[in-house]
Amino acid sequence: MDFSNKVIIITGASSGIGASCALHFAALRAKLSLVARNVDKLRNVAEECEKISGTKPLTIAADISVEEDNARIIQETAERYGTLDVLVNNAGILTLAGCLDNIKIFDQMVATNVRGTYLLTQKAIPYLIETKGNIINVSSVASQSVISPMTAYSMTKAALDMFTKCAALELAPKGSFQSKN
């Protein structure tokens, strides 16, 4: 598969699944915008991508729970590449917490896993409609299985599942499709 003319934003690209995704798409020659808060870890992943593809990804230090950061992610990607084909909404946090734990833990997970993902997607959609692009939301088995104590996290991932379905229906007439992992 050749992605050499495809522009892909990957959030949470500084470690784990997002970093693996970045390396995989680098091998497919995609043009990458890698997003996370930890600049050093992000730079390391970008260097690994460059070794694979010969092209340096754009790295964007940003917190998706901050509205202005989401606008900047899209703006910097558009300035560098002029277009967008795929948004990988992978950034997420998991803190073990149940109903009796501090509401701040719940708020933090909602702000990143749900609101941040929603906001970034909103800002990416105009570009994705242009390219008939794709959105990949990284959910979790915890969205559908009851695992204790993951009440707050599971709720955020269940919300993400429903966002994926609703947005797919909403955007389908425009030629953009979502899928979920």
Ligand SMILES: NC(=O)c1ccc[n+]([C@@H]2O[C@H](COP(=O)([O-])OP(=O)(O)OC[C@H]3O[C@@H](n4cnc5c(N)ncnc54)[C@H](OP(=O)(O)O)[C@@H]3O)[C@@H](O)[C@H]2O)c1
């Ligand atoms: N690993 C699993 O078994 C598993 C299972 C099911 C689902 N998932 C989901 O898969 C995704 C990736 O998880 P992972 O296991 O790879 O975890 P991870 O290694 O902790 O990666 C999470 C990534 O998200 C970034 N991130 C967190 N909060 C952010 C924020 N506010 N703004 C921007 N970036 C943020 C982190 O980077 P910085 O800290 O540098 O910002 C990091 O790059 C998550 O959505 C998670 O819920 C994981």
